[in-house]
Amino acid sequence: MKIVIGSMNKAKIQAVKEVFPEAVIVTEDADSGVSAQPFSDEETRQGAINRALSCLDTQDATFGIGLEGGVMFIGNQLYLCNWGALAFSDQLYTASGARIALPHEITEQLIQGRELGDVMDEFAKRKQVRQQEGAVGIFTSERISRRSMFRHVMELLRGQWEFTKEKKESKYRTRR
Numbered sequence: 001m002k003i004v005i006g007s008m009n010k011a012k013i014q015a016v017k018e019v020f021p022e023a024v025i026v027t028e029d030a031d032s033g034v035s036a037q038p039f040s041d042e043e044t045r046q047g048a049i050n051r052a053l054s055c056l057d058t059q060d061a062t063f064g065i066g067l068e069g070g071v072m073f074i075g076n077q078l079y080l081c082n083w084g085a086l087a088f089s090d091q092l093y094t095a096s097g098a099r100i101a102l103p104h105e106i107t108e109q110l111i112q113g114r115e116l117g118d119v120m121d122e123f124a125k126r127k128q129v130r131q132q133e134g135a136v137g138i139f140t141s142e143r144i145s146r147r148s149m150f151r152h153v154m155e156l157l158r159g160q161w162e163f164t165k166e167k168k169e170s171k172y173r174t175r176r
């Protein structure tokens, strides 16, 4: 089993390794095909799908995986949102991760066109927050880190693939 992940981000790679410990993992700096800072669920999900599909096309991958972070408004409140996609053969599985409300001061900077990764480094007075606990880690007192959030997304993706693979649907069908 060979997995190609469309990212060099450590938090994302670690999450995939935890859910597919038996797999050979290869990373690729895949193009998300969307803006560096996605601003809706649609755009964030599309970024994850684009990354997964482009990885499946390369390096004899069994699975192509795309994980994407973004933000989205509900009314006036901006939320962190996260999406994952797993491409396998001609099948595509998608799942979203946790979302939390972002503080007003962060929202203002994103509206001005800055990337959340850079804003978070400045906020935390550190470098590469995006590769570590992430915004979700900082704003949840590290109860949920970016890695554990993406791990949950990966469990949702692997579980959906297994559901199809093991033909479990038939178990739930009523016999006539």
Ligand SMILES: O=P(O)(O)OP(=O)(O)OP(=O)(O)OC[C@H]1O[C@@H](n2cnc3c(O)ncnc32)[C@H](O)[C@@H]1O
Residues within 6 Å of the ligand: 006, 007, 008, 009, 012, 036, 037, 038, 067, 068, 069, 070, 115, 116, 117, 118, 120, 129, 130, 131, 133, 134, 135, 136, 137, 146
């Ligand atoms: O190398 P890639 O895989 O692109 O990893 P990334 O850290 O840039 O992550 P994304 O492209 O998925 O996220 C889009 C933007 O939002 C930022 N971002 C998203 N979630 C974040 C989080 O939890 N903490 C810090 N930055 C985050 C990220 O740094 C980018 O600026």
Ligand SMILES: [Mg+2]
Residues within 6 Å of the ligand: 036
């Ligand atoms: Mg990025």
